[in-house]
Amino acid sequence: MSLESWVAYLIACVVLTVIPGPSVMLVIGQSLTRGRAAAMMGVLGTVVGSIALLGLSFAGVGAVLAASALLFQLVKWAGVFYLAWLGIEQIRAARGEGAVVDLAPEQDTAAAWSCFRAGALTAVLNPKSIVFYMAFLAQFIAPEGNLALQLALLTLTSSLVVVVVLGCYALVAARIRTLLGSRAVRRRAGYAGGGFMIGGSAFMAVTR
Template sequence: MPLENWIAFTVACIVLTLIPGPSVLLVVGQALTRGEKAAMMCVAGDLIGGLVLMLLSFLGVGAVLAASALLFQAVKWMGVLYLAYLGCRQIVDARKDMFELSGSGNTSTGWGSLCAGAVTAVLNPKAIVFYMAFLAQFIDPAGNLVRQMTILTATSTLVVAVLLSAYAVIAIRARQVFQSRAARQKVGYAGGTFLLGGSILIAASR
């Protein structure tokens, strides 16, 4: 793989990850409402989802999805509904926290956050288009396909892990300021709003 192709791919990954999208909003929302463990599990789930998209792209599923407007729209609206559901549930949980013992509304095994991160990544139209439609632009047809896909997958995973973790850390630090029940409720509403915002972003995308 030419060095310039790898550099271009890395820059594209950085830019796309830095721009707040469904994955970023989900991680921030989880960090604000459920804490550090949930946020990091959410990041791990997003990485798993990214690996799934890379694998599907390698298997040629991306070409089928990119060529079918109906299938793409179906996946897109599944993502919209899923994030909207998570956002509404977060807001309901925040409301209930006003009537629960301190801290009881913020416990999480992390597995729900892991699944949420993975599903959101797989159903994210921005990621689908990037991995399944544009990925081929960075690959040298004359080179070893498996080796190039391995390099691109490792690069993408590292970039996403670092940047999403940074978003999570910032949100976790902000969460630590709010300890009272009333403050936690407001943070919960904010987290739910972030998720609803993510669903709106997906719905508005083309």
């Protein structure tokens, strides 16, 4: 792989990650409702899910999804309903003031791992990403080069981009959360966080 190809891949990854999608909406929602640390666990989960997608794409799952409209729709709607369910649960928690009550350490740890699982599943249950990775990455791989080394480099690059870009989204949302002093305002932030998750679900639903 040439340096020019790697730079082009890096730029493409940044542009595609910056554009709001289900994972961006999820991370913003988590940051608004549960704070920066929990949201960063969601970012880490998204990275793990993205790496899994890369493996699935090169294993041929992307081709299967592209060829089977029914299977594609099943995976897509599983992701849609999962993200919508997360949003609804968050809004219900906000109504019960769960979004504004300080958690005990063991509860905080459980919430963090819940964010990690949500990030990973949201990434994996996006079939368009699987098909995209399969078509996108092939353009930057030199057939005459070391395939394993190139895949490792592309995976590392995309993972770092996800961490930096989604991390920035999480930090901005967390900063907004710290400025919301009153319980009533923070409860509204809980509603907003759930709304972002539902928005990500809607985005996933309308994309073809």
